[in-house]
Amino acid sequence: xxxxxxxxxxxxxxxxxxxxVRNLLKELGFTNVDEAxxxxxxxxxxxxxxxxxxxxxxxxxxxxGIELLKAIRADASLKHLPVMMITAEAKKENIIEAATAxxxxxxxxxxxxxxxxxxxxxxxxxMNK
Amino acid sequence: xxxxAGMEDxxxxxxxxxSELLSEVDNKLVELEKRPQDRGLLNDIFRGxxxxxxxxxxxxxxxxxxxxxxxxxxxxxxxxxxxPLSPELLDVILAATASVRDMFGYMTQARLxxxxxxxxxxxxxxxxxxETPAPLAVQAAAPAAVVTDVVAxxxxxxxxxxxxxxxxxxxxxxxxxxxxxxxxxxLTGEPILAAAAAASVKQASTPPAAALxxxxxxxxxxxxxxxxxxxxxxxxxxxLETSAGDEAKAVPAQSLRPSPAPAKGGAxxxxxxxxxxxxxxxxxxxxxLNLSGEIGLTKNRLTTLRTDILAGRTDANTxxxxxxxxxxxxxxxxxxxxxxxxxxMQPIGRLxxxxxxxxxxLARQLGKDVELVINGEETELDKTxxxxxxxxxxxxxxxxxxxxxxxxxxxxxxxxxxxxxxxLTATQVGDHILIEISDDGRxxxxxxxxxxxxxxGLIDMETANSLDEKQSLQLIFLPGFxxxxxxxxxxxxxxxxxxxxxxxxxxNGRIDIVSVVGEGSRFSISLPLTLAILPVLVVKVCNQPxxxxxxxxxxxxxxxxxxxxxxxxxxxxxxxxxILAVRSLASLIGWTEERPPxxxxxMQSAEHSFVLAIDSFVGRDDVVIKPLQNIRPRGIAGAxxxxxxxxxxxxDMEDLLETNYEETSEALKPRALID
Numbered sequence: 001x002x003x004x005x006x007x008x009x010x011x012x013x014x015x016x017x018x019x020x021v022r023n024l025l026k027e028l029g030f031t032n033v034d035e036a037x038x039x040x041x042x043x044x045x046x047x048x049x050x051x052x053x054x055x056x057x058x059x060x061x062x063x064x065g066i067e068l069l070k071a072i073r074a075d076a077s078l079k080h081l082p083v084m085m086i087t088a089e090a091k092k093e094n095i096i097e098a099a100t101a102x103x104x105x106x107x108x109x110x111x112x113x114x115x116x117x118x119x120x121x122x123x124x125x126x127m128n129k
Numbered sequence: 130x131x132x133x134a135g136m137e138d139x140x141x142x143x144x145x146x147x148s149e150l151l152s153e154v155d156n157k158l159v160e161l162e163k164r165p166q167d168r169g170l171l172n173d174i175f176r177g178x179x180x181x182x183x184x185x186x187x188x189x190x191x192x193x194x195x196x197x198x199x200x201x202x203x204x205x206x207x208x209x210x211x212x213p214l215s216p217e218l219l220d221v222i223l224a225a226t227a228s229v230r231d232m233f234g235y236m237t238q239a240r241l242x243x244x245x246x247x248x249x250x251x252x253x254x255x256x257x258x259x260e261t262p263a264p265l266a267v268q269a270a271a272p273a274a275v276v277t278d279v280v281a282x283x284x285x286x287x288x289x290x291x292x293x294x295x296x297x298x299x300x301x302x303x304x305x306x307x308x309x310x311x312x313x314x315x316l317t318g319e320p321i322l323a324a325a326a327a328a329s330v331k332q333a334s335t336p337p338a339a340a341l342x343x344x345x346x347x348x349x350x351x352x353x354x355x356x357x358x359x360x361x362x363x364x365x366x367x368x369l370e371t372s373a374g375d376e377a378k379a380v381p382a383q384s385l386r387p388s389p390a391p392a393k394g395g396a397x398x399x400x401x402x403x404x405x406x407x408x409x410x411x412x413x414x415x416x417x418l419n420l421s422g423e424i425g426l427t428k429n430r431l432t433t434l435r436t437d438i439l440a441g442r443t444d445a446n447t448x449x450x451x452x453x454x455x456x457x458x459x460x461x462x463x464x465x466x467x468x469x470x471x472x473x474m475q476p477i478g479r480l481x482x483x484x485x486x487x488x489x490x491l492a493r494q495l496g497k498d499v500e501l502v503i504n505g506e507e508t509e510l511d512k513t514x515x516x517x518x519x520x521x522x523x524x525x526x527x528x529x530x531x532x533x534x535x536x537x538x539x540x541x542x543x544x545x546x547x548x549x550x551x552x553l554t555a556t557q558v559g560d561h562i563l564i565e566i567s568d569d570g571r572x573x574x575x576x577x578x579x580x581x582x583x584x585x586g587l588i589d590m591e592t593a594n595s596l597d598e599k600q601s602l603q604l605i606f607l608p609g610f611x612x613x614x615x616x617x618x619x620x621x622x623x624x625x626x627x628x629x630x631x632x633x634x635x636x637n638g639r640i641d642i643v644s645v646v647g648e649g650s651r652f653s654i655s656l657p658l659t660l661a662i663l664p665v666l667v668v669k670v671c672n673q674p675x676x677x678x679x680x681x682x683x684x685x686x687x688x689x690x691x692x693x694x695x696x697x698x699x700x701x702x703x704x705x706x707x708i709l710a711v712r713s714l715a716s717l718i719g720w721t722e723e724r725p726p727x728x729x730x731x732m733q734s735a736e737h738s739f740v741l742a743i744d745s746f747v748g749r750d751d752v753v754i755k756p757l758q759n760i761r762p763r764g765i766a767g768a769x770x771x772x773x774x775x776x777x778x779x780x781d782m783e784d785l786l787e788t789n790y791e792e793t794s795e796a797l798k799p800r801a802l803i804d
Contacts, residue, residue: 014150014180016142020187023139059179088183110186 039063478506534570567651575601
């Protein structure tokens with residue numbers, strides 16, 4: 001259903017977490033993954049590379065995940081990109097904030113490959129609509 | 130048994146990265162004490178706990194998640210201005226940080242840490258609810274740290290608690306009496322069943338007395354948190370203070386008596402396991418890869434040339450091509466050596482960043498006002514050296530805070546600002562790294578040091594009188610030297626400075642002191658960049674080559690037998706008006722000289738210069754020392770291969786000189802004069 005060659009950008013300031021997400025994506029068959037350590041680096045990479053999916057942490061120095069999301073939605077060449085937010089909080093106001101800013105999905109740490117798969121598929125379905 | 134089966138890699142990554150993060154958090158907390166309103170700092174600390182929590186969630190370490198979650202929430206309120214930061218609150222936060230570090234310690238051993246101390250969690254909850262945290266167990270953290278440290282450093286002997294309990298209670302109004310009584314009894318080796326029971330009077334259960342009863346050293350390990358919370362709480366944060374080496378020393382002591390692992394909470398026996406992984410910049414790895422690729426190409430070229438030459442083609446062109454290929458290989462291999470060495474280089478800041486917290490806690494405990502300023506944290510040093518430097522540096526930082534600087538009242542009286550400055554600086558000077566620890570304290574008085582050394586019977590009056598000021602300062606490196614009349618709980622046991630010096634020398638380094646009375650002291654440590662490759666001078670004696678470290682060599686001089694003179698029973702030679710002792714290498718290693726030495730190598734060891742008498746010398750070389758397996762002859766650091774493929778022993782000059790002081794002059798004297 002989904003293209004396994006899809007190019008992902010995983011954004012997190014904690015490299016262990018990037019590795020976790022990367023491994024989980026690999027488990028689901030997505031191997032074309034690049035990493036960025038904060039929103040600024042991510043935005044730079046997005047503008048220069050052909051990425052098709054962004055998975056970003058919320059809380060990061062320099063540029064947070066929500067700022068990155070807003071920047072992506074404000075950029076004509078990037079605004080179509082699906083962006084999934086990873087966060088440690090399942091607070092309602094956080095989810096609302098992410099949704100209003102245009103997040104395609106939302107996943108709460110810690111999560112398993114199965115949860116990630118489910119969330120990704122939901123996003124893919126919405127994209128195909 | 131691992132509690133993290135299948136996640137070992139992830140765990141390793143997490144611990145490496147999270148420990149660094151935690152050290153940063155620690156330093157920012159020290160900063161925060163100075164600038165409690167700084168939103169940037171509050172944000173960073175918040176994020177630190179948040180990130181650790183996120184990672185811990187994936188590793189299923191619920192206790193760590195819940196502790197970080199509470200602390201993070203606290204910082205969320207602090208950064209939003211919903212809570213004021215009080216000193217009491219900061220203490221709770223520091224205790225939480227220590228508890229997180231303890232949990233990392235458990236995880237290093239692949240064990241799942243139990244829940245944090247309930248008292249600490251309760252305090253965090255109280256703080257979140259806006260209450261002023263009651264200063265109870267956590268307040269006892271600092272002095273307890275000292276106690277564990279003492280336990281750790283003195284290994285097997287029973288220790289008395291070097292802190293007066295009444296004095297403590299003035300410092301620590303919250304520390305409840307029974308805890309201290311218990312601690313004292315444990316440390317003096319008395320059975321503590323009754324005391325411990327008293328301490329945990331409010332708890333349902335009593336500690337398993339058998340494990341606690343006798344050995345003072347077991348105290349760190351077998352105290353299950355649930356049973357005696359005040360004590361465990363006091364001991365847990367202690368591990369922040371104890372250095373890696375101290376803990377390493379404590380381990381064998383504990384292993385003498387296998388102690389049951391605590392089921393939950395408590396302090397882990399050993400936090401500092403040596404790191405076995407390293408993080409390397411990919412650029413550096415690529416460089417190694419490139420160079421090995423090029424070496425492969427050159428090897429192919431050489432193989433072709435060998436075939437040509439073996440086939441009898443030895444014309445000028447072939448030989449020139451051969452010469453070129455070998456020269457190129459030479460260049461590439463030395464580049465590769467450098468590149469590989471670089472992969473082992475780590476910024477020293479990773480070590481330095483632990484010390485501001487150390488200095489702060491110690492200063493607070495001693496009633497001093499200290500700021501530790503760090504410079505040159507980006508300076509790079511071989512990874513193994515960084516690890517081995519921790520002990521000496523911890524000791525020097527403690528020493529500066531404890532002995533070096535004065536209490537604020539004395540400083541004001543001396544017309545100095547009440548706040549002391551301790552500076553820790555690292556710089557690269559040529560092929561050496563210079564680390565300096567300086568303070569603006571009271572300085573060291575050579576006459577006082579000399580007097581103390583005589584009183585302690587370390588030197589006699591005659592020797593003392595012959596020492597100049599610089600040499601007098603060196604006396605503090607003698608084993609058993611301590612200038613404080615009363616053994617202080619912090620650094621006054623006189624077990625430190627000699628160990629510092631030995632450790633530095635093991636790293637082929639040097640330590641020097643400069644001190645001005647009333648203005649402060651400065652300890653300078655000079656270290657080679659790496660231990661992997663050692664520049665040596667290859668010398669020959671009795672037709673056998675030996676390598677001596679080039680760092681010690683000042684110059685090579687010819688020796689005429691008649692130039693050797695005997696001064697007060699020792700063979701000496703005058704080099705440019707300087708009288709230097711002559712030590713024959715042959716007799717140093719216990720051989721008989723075949724002929725009088727023809728050359729002398731003027732060598733400079735830590736304190737003195739001397740002339741090493743040899744037959745001839747081969748030249749300088751960069752060698753890789755291979756340690757000798759199973760045997761350790763005196764004065765031999767290891768072996769290496771020379772250019773012609775023969776084995777060359779590398780001499781450990783300090784060791785050689787120490788073991789041979791008297792015999793040398795005796796052995797050399799008659800022969801040198803008779804021949």
